[in-house]
Amino acid sequence: MLASLLLGRRGPSGFSWSSTAEEVTAGISAAGLTAIVTGASSGIGAETARTLALRGAHVIMAVRSLPAAQALRDAVFAQAPEAKLEVMELDLSSMASVRTFASEFIAKGLPLNILINNAGVMAIPFALSKDGIEMQFATNHVGHFLLTHLVLDTMKKTSHESNVEGRIVNVSSEGHKLAYREGIHFEKINDETVYSSIRAYGQSKLANTLHANELARRFKEESVNITANSLHPGAIITNLLRYHSILDVIHRTLGKLVLKNAQQWPNSNKLEHLFCLANRVRLRPAMSLCTHRQRASLGSTSAIATCTNHVRWPSEKAKDMSLAQRLWDFSIELIT
Template structure:
């Protein structure tokens, strides 16, 4: 009898989902960037732009007239993505460059070539990331999540900050996540050597993104360079490839999940919206300001993480 009730209940839920699917999809899609601002003459750099929300962001900003540089670990896939953008928009100015955020030598080589060949940078979108991958380390021995999602982008931003200042007004967008609510910075075991959980490691890196945004915004006051963080939403993308459970979840509940195009809206908004020209140190979701968990807005933790990051990367950033 109980089993029959469960089956009947599931049937009713399924029927309701089917009937209300259009309304559910509209709600799940979230906020849309309504700004029509052009970006002619602007240079944009997007990490991880060969797939997912990075590719969608690149396509939209290229349509708006920007020169978009797609920094990708896999150049071949990057070129395929660039070709598809050009096929849809023949006038799109998109180019691909090699960047492996899991290797500081690659980051430094990328920045060296970039600074030699590109004379302006108006928008930097730190978009690339890894999620819930098996325990592994970057080339430099950092745990992969904190190494790629935080330290890799920290170093890249440090190396390009001078060009951003010289190109001001300029913007930096850091892709974080609502997952930061479930994470904290484990200074005693930043690289998860004592214990490892892929989900918690990912959440820690997303808190780090917010703390980096907060401290960087403080240090950039008066430079006309802004930095803001975004939550793209729950997006059906390659980011979940390391988790069979997440991939299954995305498939079963696809009606509730954002497409990459929908997930890119907040990044596009923070990159283009004219009303954000002087807004810095904030966190956005669905193209609107969002609340940050206490652990993501602690100034002392932000300063400590900044110092630890500089020490790990062997740099001085005052």
């Protein structure tokens, strides 16, 4: 593995550790698909939106930073003038902002095939959102839970009328294993006296996985033609550690030797989940966390379908469906 990492040796899929999103998706069309990508102004969110747009999808960039997203959009247009890329404002830490975004999106009358709940913050100092919820839980989980809740009818209608399977991808993290011992601090979400920035981050990432699991269970029960998955995107150089100056410097310098950059993230299942949709391949809903070690040639539908059966086992808490149900009920109370 080390030799492959250092020498860029290609694996069975035909791609290596350093393969880029454009290389992995070459020759694949996402034309006719509509996608929402949160946090699309930087990092892997930006690369996700850019690559989807280059492959023909109509992409809605749901972002806080409008100037950064508009700059990316202009760059994509310069490369592909026919690309369909829109920028819409979304602050996931504000339920009012999420509701406004969803309302404005629905008013466009667009279909929705793909929802990528990607945006997030990591290990930040204690703070409460505008709605009085601990900021990491509010941004990483509650905002995405509400967004999914509001656009789900549109996704169901799209998948039914088009007979194309919809896809919801929650970007979780291997860091979900760092959550509090109880998993989710239901009674102490906003208690600063027990707050740990890393534990709270793990809690929010655990919530992402539990949310996807409960969605998958409900879709199966209702025979809905949508899959919900959570994934670990791999160790990638982004701005997530900006609140930890020393760690940020290390991961942006020495990290370049062993970590992927945003353009090299497609070794994760994120692109697999998205682009096999364009090839009309049905994915088994993942009741566990997908990892960047799952590599498949996206040009080979059989490889894609097989790859999803090999996933890294998440923590016991992430597989706890009673906890997923409790989180669902708790989240519904928060958003209503």
